[in-house]
């Protein structure tokens with residue numbers, strides 16, 4: 001290639017680039033009378049309209065304004081358990097709600113004790129540490145003043161016989177004495193009756209945007225009905241009283257004894273999905289239950305924690321230490337309400353109408369690039385005219401893109417822009 005030819009190409013490229021600046025484009029309507037293409041065009045339009053009306057507006061409620069739920073939950077557990085564990089630190093006793101619901105009030109949650117290690121009458125003093133935490137052979141193993149971080153107190157410096165296990169010795173510590181013996185008294189759960197305990201969940205909600213307030217305790221229950229009803233997803237789905245055994249079953253837990261022995265966490269989801277185009281009395285909750293802890297973990301299973309009850313005798317502090325195992329229920333409230341509003345409706349319809357442009361783009365592609373008469377259609381769609389003051393760098397040896405004579409142009413304009421698609425497939429009429 002000579003350098004002359006190369007510079008020629010460069011000039012042409014520049015010419016086309018600048019040429020675009022000096023070319024005005026106006027739209028022209030080309031009607032194509034083709035049954036195939038027009039059927040495709042109408043089908044695509046129909047699909048888009050069906051999508052906008054059916055999915056966006058009707059199914060996804062595109063005609064509504066939405067608001068999220070604001071909620072407050074309180075719970076009240078009912079039930080008693082008698083434990084006959086004479087010979088242990090628990091003894092024969094009754095456990096009522098104030099005993100086994102710890103703490104008495106929580107935000108969106110409640111805990112029911114189902115097993116416990118109770119250590120009575122602890123006072124501050126010196127005693128032997130748990131031998132599994134602080135084993136020793138001589139006083140040298142128990143440096144004085146060193147805290148037993150995983151145990152219960154601070155070393156006194158002595159190694160003493162253990163009161164928990166015969167033939168063993170452990171460090172003596174300053175602590176709440178005697179220290180806890182971390183062993184569950186009963187074989188399984190201490191609270192087999194807990195399966196029949198019930199809980200009333202009171203949930204008051206509001207959709208602030210619409211000023212609508214609802215409660216899950218519906219007005220059509222009177223107080224005796226409320227006392228006697230039990231939630232059942234099939235027969236009594238609006239009763240706000242839940243049997244613990246039912247909650248666990250609906251969460252997929254069949255073995256009550258197993259979960260009650262080591263404890264566990266279960267979520268209760270109250271879902272308010274409301275269409276406020278109907279009366280607010282149709283706005284009612286549904287409930288879902290799910291186990292949150294993994295029962296198959298190898299270590300640190302279940303749910304437990306320690307707390308103490310303090311009292312004072314003869315100017316000495318005493319306490320009862322309780323390591324409680326049990327079921328923790330967490331209440332989640334979710335929900336959304338919708339109500340008709342013109343603004344989302346017009347916005348959704350507007351964006352839906354804009355989608356109709358896709359039909360034109362797709363059919364243009366078919367007609368200009370895929371159809372077997374694409375060359376003819378393209379010829380009819382794009383037309384270049386030149387005015388006397390047209391921008392030109394190259395003259396007669398141009399590649400023809402800009403060099404159409406005004407004679408040709410006039411002839412082209414005279415030819416109708418309408419392209420007919422007769423059944424015989426004769427397209428000769430264009431030139």
Ligand SMILES: *[C@@H]1O[C@H](CO)[C@@H](O)[C@H](O)[C@H]1NC(C)=O
Pocket residue numbers: 192193195196
């Ligand atoms: C729970 O209540 C049912 C029905 O009242 C009773 O048959 C069942 O024995 C109770 N379960 C326990 C563990 O007490």
